[in-house]
Amino acid sequence: MGECVYIRLKYRAKIKPNEPILLKDIANIIGHDEVTEKVGNLVLGKFSKDKDVFILDVTVVLQAIFLHYPELSMDTYGPSQTIVEVIRKKKKVSRIGFIVVWLILFVGAAFAIMNFHEDVSMRQMHERLYYMITGEHSKHPFIFQIPYSIGLGLGMILFFNHIFKKKFNDEPSPMEVEMFNYQQELDQYLIMKENNMYSSFLDDD
Incomplete structure (x- = not known):
């Protein structure tokens, strides 16, 4: 049996658009430093659609690790899915709009x-x-x-x-x-x- 790696998916993870999704971005990895580094830099994929939020299942993570590092033994704990949110640039709030909304709420x-x-x-x-x-x-x-x-x-x-x-x-x-x-x-x-x-x-x- 190969070296064991423990993986815990984050409840919610944030990534930047048009960038590859690395395993270390969406999960906490425990193991020897060399192993955790190479497993953490494993690319799971990238965005193909204009979605702000999507769900990533632990089975996708295990399958990706198994395909690239079949000699490793994996153990998971914690959430079985992680919510991945794309960080996009926020539009600046209009001062006029802010004042109008504030007045409506105040009144x-x-x-x-x-x-x-x-x-x-x-x-x-x-x-x-x-x-x-x-x-x-x-x-x-x-x-x-x-x-x-x-x-x-x-x-x-x-x-x-x-x-x-x-x-x-x-x-x-x-x-x-x-x-x-x-x-x-x-x-x-x-x-x-x-x-x-x-x-x-x-x-x-």
């Missing part, structure tokens, strides 16, 4: 908050609290409304754990957790849908 969020407060009669509640504490009626109890407005903004900042690009602690924010769950479901969908289509995205050398 939409403002209307949502105001409609919610109107539904729960927040103004009437503040007026009643002011009367209960001071014994006087006021249609504009700013002593409650101003701190409440400031606290609402601070509460949103603390809830999302972000102020611009700065985080207050290492805990993920609810938005990050939702984005992570969405990415997990998207990856699972790609694996289920394109599990038998990966070979059409690669050209053998």
Whole structure:
């Protein structure tokens, strides 16, 4: 039996377009240095279509190693597929478009908050609290409304754990957790849908 090489596919790998896909780009390889170097530089293929994401199965990796190095003994662990993503140049964001989207989101969020407060009669509640504490009626109890407005903004900042690009602690924010769950479901969908289509995205050398 030949020397053993341990291979663990990465859950997600990123490559550049129009460049050959090397085994070391999509997997972690364990073994003697000389063996891991030559196995890691093994070319699996290259892109043949304008696809941004495709699935590569471990059987393709094992078959490629077996064809080039039949004397090696291989053992795999970890994921059985890896999601390969092509890194393409991102278009610059238009400042005008960014401002327009920001204004739409800002106005939409403002209307949502105001409609919610109107539904729960927040103004009437503040007026009643002011009367209960001071014994006087006021249609504009700013002593409650101003701190409440400031606290609402601070509460949103603390809830999302972000102020611009700065985080207050290492805990993920609810938005990050939702984005992570969405990415997990998207990856699972790609694996289920394109599990038998990966070979059409690669050209053998």
